[in-house]
Structures are given as C-alpha cells and as structure tokens.
Amino acid sequence: MSKIILTGDRPTGRLHIGHYVGSLRRRVELQNSGEYDKTYIMIADAQALTDNADNPEKIRQNVIEVALDYLACGLDPAKATIFIQSQISELCELTFYYMDLVTVSRLQRNPTVKNEIQMRNFEASIPVGFFTYPISQAADITFCKATTVPVGEDQLPMIEQCKEIVHKFNSVYAPENPVLVEPTALIPANKACLRLPGTDGKAKMSKSLGNCIYLADSADEVRKKVMSMYTDPLHLQVSDPGHIEGNTVFTYLDAFCKEEHFERYLPEYANLDELKAHYTRGGLGDVKVKKFLNNVIQEELEPIRNRRSEFEKDIPEIYNILKKGSEAAREVAAQTLSEVKSAMKINYFEDVELIRSQSEKYSK
Numbered sequence: 001m002s003k004i005i006l007t008g009d010r011p012t013g014r015l016h017i018g019h020y021v022g023s024l025r026r027r028v029e030l031q032n033s034g035e036y037d038k039t040y041i042m043i044a045d046a047q048a049l050t051d052n053a054d055n056p057e058k059i060r061q062n063v064i065e066v067a068l069d070y071l072a073c074g075l076d077p078a079k080a081t082i083f084i085q086s087q088i089s090e091l092c093e094l095t096f097y098y099m100d101l102v103t104v105s106r107l108q109r110n111p112t113v114k115n116e117i118q119m120r121n122f123e124a125s126i127p128v129g130f131f132t133y134p135i136s137q138a139a140d141i142t143f144c145k146a147t148t149v150p151v152g153e154d155q156l157p158m159i160e161q162c163k164e165i166v167h168k169f170n171s172v173y174a175p176e177n178p179v180l181v182e183p184t185a186l187i188p189a190n191k192a193c194l195r196l197p198g199t200d201g202k203a204k205m206s207k208s209l210g211n212c213i214y215l216a217d218s219a220d221e222v223r224k225k226v227m228s229m230y231t232d233p234l235h236l237q238v239s240d241p242g243h244i245e246g247n248t249v250f251t252y253l254d255a256f257c258k259e260e261h262f263e264r265y266l267p268e269y270a271n272l273d274e275l276k277a278h279y280t281r282g283g284l285g286d287v288k289v290k291k292f293l294n295n296v297i298q299e300e301l302e303p304i305r306n307r308r309s310e311f312e313k314d315i316p317e318i319y320n321i322l323k324k325g326s327e328a329a330r331e332v333a334a335q336t337l338s339e340v341k342s343a344m345k346i347n348y349f350e351d352v353e354l355i356r357s358q359s360e361k362y363s364k
Contacts, residue, residue, distance in 0.1 A: 001181070005030055006146035008042030008085070011062040012052065015069040016212040017297070018196040018205035021255045022152050022188060028074040030150065030186075039080040040144050040329060041070060043322070046086040047136060050129035051120060067318050069215050072308035077321045085140065087326040090333035094139035095132075097340060101168040102135055102161075110134055112157045138162040143333040145181040152187065152195060159185040173343040180340075196255055201230030201248045213297070215304055222301060226294040231286045238285040244276050249289055256296050265295040 007027060009019060031039050043066050048059045063084060070082060085091065107113060113134060117126055129136075134157075141149055141162050149159055163182045170178040197203055198211025205212050213225050231249050235242040244250045259271050269275045275292075278284045311318060341347040348354065 001147065002037040002145070003035060003148065004144055004146045005036050005039045005148045005150065006042065006141050006144055006183075007040075007150045008044050008140070009066055010044045010048040011059055011066045012048050013062055013207045014065045014214045014216050016205055016207075016214045017301075018212070019069075020073065020215060021196055023150050024070075024073045024075075026150055026186075026188060027080075030148075031075060031079050036148070038144065040146065041075055041080050041082045041325075042085050042140060042329075043067065043083070044085045044140070046091070047133055049086075050127055050133055050136075051122075053127065053129075063322075064315065064318060065216075067322055068308050068311055071311050071318070071321075072215065072304045074307075077325060081325045081328050082322060083325040083329040084322055088143070088330050088333050090330065090337045091136070091139045091143060093337055094143060094333075094340060095136045097344065098135050098138055098165050098169070099132065101165050101172070106161070106164075107131060107134060110157050110161055112154060115154070134158050134161045135165065138165045141183050142166060142180045143336050144329070145336065146183050147181060148186050149183045150186045154195065156185055156187070159183060169340075169343075173340075173345075179336075179343045197248050197251055199225050199229045199248065201246070215301065216308055217301070218305075219298055219302070222297060223294050226297060227287075227290050229290060229293075231289075235279075235286060239282050241282040242279040242284065242286075244280060249286070249293055250276065250279075252293055253289075253296065256293075256300055261292075261296050261299070264299075266292045 005027075007023060009015060009023075015024065027039075027041065030036060043063055045059050045063055048062075049056065052058055067082065071077075075082060113131065116130075120130075122130070137158055138161065141159075142165075149162075151159060166180040166182045169180050173179070195203070196205055198205040198209055199213060200209070200211040202209055202211055213222055217225070229248050229252075232243045232247050234240065253272055253275075257272050262269050262271060262275075266275070269278070275284070275289070279289065338347070338350075342350070345351070345354075
C-alpha cells in the first residue's frame with residue numbers, strides 16, 4: 001500500500017509559530033524524508049466558511065497568506081500537492097454520502113466538536129456545516145486514501161471519527177474489497193509542540209486574542225512580543241526562585257531550543273536543563289532568558305521571512321501553483337468518488353451488468 005500524507009489549515013489568517021511547531025515544520029521534514037509516496041497539503045477554505053459564512057472576503061484574502069507561509073516554510077510544489085479545498089467539488093459529494101453513516105448523537109459526542117462549539121459560543125445556533133465538519137474532514141482524508149495525517153493532540157477525535165466512517169463504509173458497501181483506507185494520526189514527538197500557548201500564557205495561541213507570533217512578523221515585532229511574554233508571576237526579583245511549569249518562555253524554549261543555540265547566544269550554559277536549574281534556584285532574571293529566546297526564534301524565522309519576501313514578488317505564480325495542485329488533487333478525488341459510487345451501486349450508467357439484467361427482466 002502507498003504511504004500518503006494529507007494535512008492542511010483553515011485560511012482564517014496568517015499562520016503563526018504554533019502552526020509551525022505543531023505541524024508545519026514536521027510536514028516539511030516528512031515531505032523531504034522520502035518515506036512517503038505522496039503528500040497532499042490542503043488550504044481548507046470550505047471548512048473555514050462553516051463559521052465565517054458572513055465574511056467570505058476574510059477567507060478569500062487569507063488563502064494567499066497561507067500559501068505564502070507554506071512555501072516560505074519549505075513546502076515544495078514539486079514534492080507536495082498543495083490545493084484549495086473548495087476547488088475539489090468531489091469532496092462535497094463524498095461528504096454527502098458519508099453523512100448517511102454517522103448519527104447526530106455521535107457528532108454531538110465528538111470532543112473536538114464540543115470544544116469548538118463552546119469556544120465560538122454557538123450554543124443552539126450551530127451552523128449545520130460546522131456541526132458536520134468531522135464528516136467533511138473524513139472526505140478530505142479519504143479522497144486521496146491518506147494513510148498518515150499529522151495533527152495536534154486536540155484533533156485526535158476527528159481522526160477516530162474518520163476511521164469509524166471508513167470502517168462503516170467498507171463494512172456496508174465493500175466488505176470483500178475495501179475501497180477506503182483508515183488513516184493513522186501522527187502527533188508531534190516534542191510535547192511542547194502539541195499545543196504552544198499564546199504569548200500571554202493562555203492555553204491556545206489565537207488571532208482573536210492577539211497573542212500570536214506570526215511567521216511573517218518582522219524581527220522587531222517578534223522581539224517586542226517575546227520581551228512582553230508571560231513568565232512566572234511570582235518571580236519578582238532576579239534572586240527569587242522561579243517556576244518552569246506554566247512559564248511560557250520556557251515552554252517556547254522547549255519547542256525551539258537546541259544545544260547549539262547555547263554555544264552561539266548563551267555560552268555560560270551547556271544546555272536547557274542547566275538554564276532551567278539556575279532559574280529554579282534563583283539568580284536568573286526573566287529579561288536574560290527572554291533575550292536568549294528572542295535569538296533562538298529569530299534564527300528560526302529569519303530564513304522563513306526571507307523566502308516569503310521572494311515569493312511575494314510573483315503572486316500570479318503562487319495562484320498558478322495552487323491551480324495546478326487543485327487540478328491534480330481533483331483527478332485523484334474523481335477516481336476515489338468513482339470507486340465509492342461503484343461500491344454503493346449508484347454508478348448506474350457504468351454498470352453494464354445492471355443494464356443487462358434489467359433488459360433481460362423486461363424483455364420476458
């Protein structure tokens with residue numbers, strides 16, 4: 001069986017370093033690893049519209065922002081198929097058929113859906129499209145028969161629901177020759193990358209909370225955000241013992257820091273463990289740690305910023321990349337949809353045996 005990756009993002013704004021450590025950095029590694037036969041990267045604009053239907057221009061403008069961030073981070077259209085979800089109409093049809101395999105109560109029990117509904121204060125006014133997006137996501141994953149889906153820990157219930165749909169479909173329609181493939185979730189190995197908190201210490205980095213460091217931020221913007229970052233509220237004096245747990249600066253260092261960074265920017269420490277030990281016993285100020293973190297993040301983001309500025313010089317070519325990727329993805333989706341309709345016995349005009357048997361039936 002081919003090894004295939006499917007992953008993507010909603011274009012509701014520019015991507016931030018939470019996206020980067022949670023998935024983007026890993027996607028580039030996987031793309032370049034040679035371990036996978038195909039890599040599909042989706043800009044999920046249709047999914048974004050499920051809770052932004054009254055502001056389509058927001059989605060329209062951010063498609064290009066996400067594409068630029070992808071390319072700047074190292075996603076390569078020669079190695080990965082980068083496409084726009086709404087341009088693959090077959091996904092809508094797959095979603096419609098999968099809806100018959102899922103109950104309302106099962107959707108209501110999905111922890112990710114429950115959490116997202118609560119976050120958006122939808123209560124009883126839930127858009128149907130948003131409520132059913134686990135089913136749409138199953139269509140996204142299965143159209144290319146993805147075997148691997150890199151996700152954050154909060155998305156694991158979505159993968160489980162997709163696997164249930166795949167199992168149900170194959171059991172009902174294709175028990176002897178399964179059509180769909182069950183995906184496996186791939187979560188970050190570095191626990192700090194599972195969900196990077198906002199710069200204000202909030203549990204989640206969010207555009208609406210204004211606590212993000214964006215991949216496209218200037219060096220000065222990054223520095224200001226790092227230097228104002230939430231640390232330990234009890235660490236008032238340099239001499240005070242500090243706490244690592246819940247300290248956003250150290251969470252970010254866990255996600256970004258490497259031993260070679262100490263050689264370049266903080267040679268009096270051999271590694272992060274030594275820095276943490278000093279902070280914990282007291283005698284190490286927050287400003288010094290933040291300056292170190294700023295150097296670390298700037299080193300990571302500078303080449304990304306530079307590549308992005310180059311790609312920004314030819315926006316028509318970015319749209320051309322997305323068009324070609326969408327055309328390639330649609331070909332694959334059309335083939336999967338054909339197999340799905342055949343298994344469901346609704347491919348009436350291609351079913352020669354059906355036409356023959358009906359002809360015989362009425363010729364008697």
